[in-house]
Amino acid sequence: MKKYALLILVVLVNVDDTKSQTDFTRQENAKGEHVVQAVVDAIRSHCIFASDRLFLRRLALVQSNDGEDAKTYRDSYHGGIWQVDKEKYEQTRTCPGILEYVCENIKTRLRINWQRTTWRDLRKPLYSGMAASLFIMYTLTFVVDGSGSIGRDGFNTVRQFMIEVTNRLDIGPKMTQVAAVTFSHRALVEFYLNDHSTERSLNQAISEIEHPSITVFAIGVGNKINENELKVISSDPYCTHVFILRDFSEIETIINAIQKRACRGVDVSDPIKAFHQNPLDSTKFIKCDVEGNMYVIQCPSGEQYHQDRNKNPNTNAK
Template sequence: MVLLKLKLVQRLIICDTAIDFVNHEGVLTFFVVCFVNGQLTDKTTTPNASGSDVVEAVVNLIREACIFPNDKKYLRRLAYVESMDGLEANTYRPNYYGGIWQIDQDMFQQIATAIVLDDAKKMIKQSIGIDWSKVQWVDLAKPLYSGLAAALFTLLKAGKNGIPRGIHYQANFWVNTYRPGHLANVFFTKSNKLETGCKRTNTLDLVFALDSSTSLAPQEFDAAKQFVKYIVDSFEISSDTTQVGVIRFSTTLDGGFNLNAHTSADGLKKAIDGVQYKSGGTHTAEAIEYAINNCFTTTNGARLGSSKILILVTDGRSENRNETLRQAAAAKAKGISIFAIGVSAQVDERELNAVASQPTCTHVQILNSFADLDSLKAEIEQVSCKASEFNLDGHEMGSIVVQYDDINTIKR
């Protein structure tokens, strides 16, 4: 009999499905497991494992460990394009070990010798516990190793330009860097077959807190409103799917609206346009507290069991930093994910990083242009797609103990 204690379990399904473990003994992990002969098996490190659950677990681990945070869905698409998530018959062919992401031996050698990847390899060792200097090509038959190799190879080829956004541009990038001599249409066609969005059964309650303090110019506040509308366009707005609320804050909190105020996209965007700039102090702590005690309540439209996200749009220079961090911690404890968006040339990134949920590489962004927000939209969708880590009343689930000595023994 073995006892395994975990901090949070997002979902647990027996055999061929997924379980997520977060922050186990200080190391971020995200596993797909299966009970085999009474033992708990991590399918992300099981040779020749395949399937969409395995791929998505690997991609999420890599993203949340901040190894490859803003890949614009490229790594997920790449797994399907290369091997249909490992389900193509020749994925694990004799004497070939490239795995789900089909990393050829010469590609693996480029990764092994590239000095520019040293920092990424250090991060892999620190966050996932894999010493890349000891990895062999044969190890890539394990999905996690194949995915990491694909991420490293892509980082090597993308360089400072990063991953292009959009399937068309990624198809050309794939031909130029990953599969020279192939047709871009192969990537394009297969990527379109892949369902990039999730089938969300849970609802999404999304609240924007807009800073209109004196330290922000009126045009920066207008840019913040345009940002809100840009994000809103990514979601279906209705009382049954996604609801959006807005808080406008400076010295006072007013001029916004609750989650249940607008149930259509057109009405919502008109209401966003109507939120007026009002200069004053930067009372960020009060804005977060208001979101907790007013916006995310059933009285004002929040729904039990919904994914709850607060997007703080600010320059990050609050009047009371300690109180701001205290309120942010209180929000997270109630199951509210916080994204922090910087909208000023004088933004305080340290405060944004302290306020935002982890990992900050996917929850903090400086607003330079709307074209840079594709990764943020994808991350919001990802958070809303995840199984809830909290009870319906918004309280965090406690640690659990999974005890197993046969296939049917699971105890909380």
């Protein structure tokens, strides 16, 4: 009598796990940290906005607390988790300029034809995240450090970099738009996104961004001070902006000097172009030589002056 083996396969299905496979990134009004992270991962992994350096993630938190804000999905607004206004969305929908390739990438990798989307689609987290990414790529904003930490040479390098970057873009009302903001002790909008519609006009505006004038005094207290570091962070000339004290009891001795120099503080790194209310005050043009002595690099009269820092600053010798 033949014997047969009976093989029974038992398949266990975890109902909760199947639910977890739901793609909430394409579900209207979905929210939460896990949803936002899934959107960011999808966008980056498909090389749509691969170099956002966590900006998109932070933006979702700021705009709507990852969609947890009660106003995120209000009836009359469809900007979604990233709160993309209809006007901003419409600027991306036609895939102008540099967005043409990105939109093709979205269509190929995510099977979304961006030109056929509507603003209401942004209620789906993935669509809202993509709209934010496209708008960021379409509208380029330079935020430039105008503080004394980078100096005039560094600032000029930054301006040249801005020009080189924008020269590779298609500038125009329906193409790439550029804005610039400088900051030091406060933020200053140099020009807005719609201010310049041609490459020539934009380059001129970038060239005219001025390096803010900031006076930095570096004070070291004690006997273990690195004077070279103080010289690096202080304003020029360092011989009038660096102070080394034995202890805090000596602070009173420099307050008067700081007050006087701060009141007349100007950017002396390019004195020929600098404007001074009192051109007869030659100390506004002073620099330091390698030995720490002060000298005037450009006086209103065109003459060269030299003075030792240990002498009376009002006594100049040719």
